[in-house]
Amino acid sequence: MITSPLESLSQLSRTLPTGTPTTDVEDGVDPVTETSGRPVAAAVDDVRKTYYLGEPVHALDGVSLTLPAGSFTAVMGPSGSGKSTLLNLFGCLDTPDEGTVEIGGEVASELSEAERARVRGTRIGFVFQGFDLLPRLTAVENVALPMVFHGRQGSDRHDRARGLLERVGLGDRLDHVPTELSGGQRQRVAIARALANDPAILLADEPTGNLDTETGERIMGLFRDLNGEETTILMVTHERHIADHADRIVHLLDGRIEEVEGLDPNERGGRPRPDPEDRVDGSGGGS
Amino acid sequence: MNLRECLRIGWRSITSHKLRSTLTTLGVILGVAAVITFMVLGGGFSQSVVGEIEAEQEPVMTVHTQTDPPDGFGVMLVDTPIYTESDVEALEELEGVEWVAPEGSIGLAQTEYDDERVTGVVEGQATTPDRFEHDEFVDGEPFDWADEAVVSERVNDAFEGNLSAGEELTVTFEDGEERTVTVAGVVDDDLGGQSPPLVYLPVDEHHETTIETPDGDREPVYQSLVVGVESLGDVDPAQDAVTDYLAEESDASELKEDDDEIAVQTIEDAVEQFDDLVGQLTAFIGAVAAIALVVGSIGIANIMIVSVTERTREIGIMKAVGARRRDVMQLFLVESVILGLIGAVVGVLVGLGVGYLGVTLLEWPMVYPIDWIVIAIVVGVGVGVGSGLYPAWRGARVDPIEALRHE
Secondary structure (H helix, E strand, O other), rough: OOOHHHHHHHHHHHHOOOOOOOOOOOOEEOOOOOOOOOOEEEEEEEEEEEEEEEEEEEEEEEEEEEEEEEEEEEOOOOOOOHHHHHHHHOOOOOOOEEEEEOOOOOEEOOOHHHHHHHHHHHEEEOOOOOOOOOOOHHHHHHHHHHHHHHHOHHHHHHHHHHHHHHHHHOOOOOOOOHHOHHHHHHHHHHHHOOOOOOOEEEEEEEOOOOHHHHHHHHHHHHHHHHOOOOOOEEEEOOHHHHOOOOOOEEEOOOOOEEEEEEEOOHHHHHHOOOOOHHHHOOOOOOO | OHHHHHHHHHHHHOOOHHHHHHHHHHHHHHHHHHHHHHHHHHHHHHHHHHHHHHOOOOOEEEEEEEEEOOOOOOOOEEOOOOOHHHHHHHHOOOOOEEEEEEEEOEEEEEEEOOOOEEEOOOEEEEOOOOHHHHOOOEEEEEOOOOOEEEEEOOHHHHHHOOOOOEEEEEEOOOOOOOOOEEEEEEEEOOOOOOOOOOEEHHHHHHHOOEOOOOOOOEEEEEOEEEEEEEEHHHHHHHHHHHHHHHHOOOOHHHHHHOOEEEEEEHHHHHHHHHHHHHHHHHHHHHHHHHHHHHHHHHHHHHHHHHHHHHHHHHHHHHHHOOOOOHHHHHHHHHHHHHHHHHHHHHHHHHHHHHHHHHHHHHHHOOOOOOHHHHHHHHHHHHHHHHHHHHHHHHHHHOHHHHHHHOO
16 A cells, blocks of 8 residues: 555656756656656646735746645745745635646636635645644544534544544544643644545645654654555645655745755655554654 | 534533623623513513403493693593583483492591591592492492491501491591591402502582582582493493593583593403503613613624634634635524523523512512513524624635634
């Protein structure tokens, strides 16, 4: 299960030497849209987004990016480079001025507000820097929330939420409210919530930004486990060692893709993949 | 999003701000409680007066003079005597009329019974034995000669005694004349505790007020009349005949003041008029109390707007995990409806409680104003919807991107 995407990823990294500027099409393979034959989880095509804050600001100025199913992409760039706007487009929170956004086969710009809400609820999972759990709901209820909006049955919802929390190692914290959880635990609840409706793509905005290094690494370990289980991940970060956990890093600058950097899967995160033994240990870690 | 889940989440957020929620609903509670209390008191008062009368329908009507009071609320009785002896005789001749009993007040300075004297409390009334035909006697029977009297049951209250037929009572008239009379009967003619203690004396012996009639004669004149009708079936035509006569041909119509009105009422009419009056009064007070409801609904709207602003980020999260506009709208609306409903329900309970306390103290019967309770609950929900609509709409159109940037 884990090996086949890894194989294709290693092929990808072979054709794309690390650090080589790759915005140009080389040998007929466009690294930005190339999927190595895997299905497309989500893609943006030549999207532009301009904000008018006194004068026009080109947040995105012609960006194309394809996320193959099961891929793990990090987006880096200085502030104002368009990272968040790109994430919002993939998250169906925003629509582009030009270009198309496609999530799991649906073209977002053609959808109504309510349909975009449905796509957000069913195809996309969000993980935020501030965890953003609803403070009055318990862990299980927070995880069940997307299923509530999606109209899933109560007991069914509860069972699935419990299963997801166990999967992220919080089986013993089901009925705790966020204030009773550590930062790392809260982020795990947020990740479990993001997975609630079996999304096509998991979007993470600085998921380790509010965590200490050790907890951050554990969360990244969880991301990699999820990625190993075929979850497609798009993560915005400004920390190199966090971005190193991905298959590839997209560098944005002034609303354009400056560089796409493929990473050697065997050296992701600066160290080999963790043994299954010390994967999710349930202790979460403090913040 | 299904309603149950919505209720659960709304309830959670209400209970997590207990003090705020309590203060918010207080306005509605007070408003509803005030309305319900007044309706219970009004209903109880009405019942206490009217309750026993409605049971017994009698072929009797009263004739009295009334006018619109200067403050324009309800009616005021006029006690100028205008009904002359000729009027009494003429009325007795009318179709369906069995008898006409005049009522003239007699000034009593003092009343003495069993060595106890009271001054000014007991009033005297001159009338004829016919007047008591449909009244219920607790003891004895109507007087039939000069030195007898009938007393109303409430005279017992004045003396804290228990008068019965055959006992003696000494009355002192305003001119100082003293007279000892034998109690012939004790009558229960009390309309819900509203009439004063009365000593009824034979009209022939004790009534001295006279007036010059429009024809130039001097005749006895009375404040009011009681008209006995032959049967219940004759009441309506007799009432019309009496009304017509009094309005057009009587001495009374000439003697009355221009603004005064001669009222011919059956007991039902009197009850109706009384109910109307109490109804107007309670509605007026209720309307004042309803202002509290308006204030309450503004309170809810205010707190919901604060709540939407406070939870902007939460709205952003909910939208990010798939909440539609209508889900967010529903969530806030449900919350404000819960607040309004709780306010109304608690208000109804408090109102019934205070009302119960009130009627118990005043010894009126307890009345459950079902229609007003239903209105209060509907208004409570309405207040919730009305005051939640705008905040919920604002919440629903929060831009998730902005919201997620919001700290």
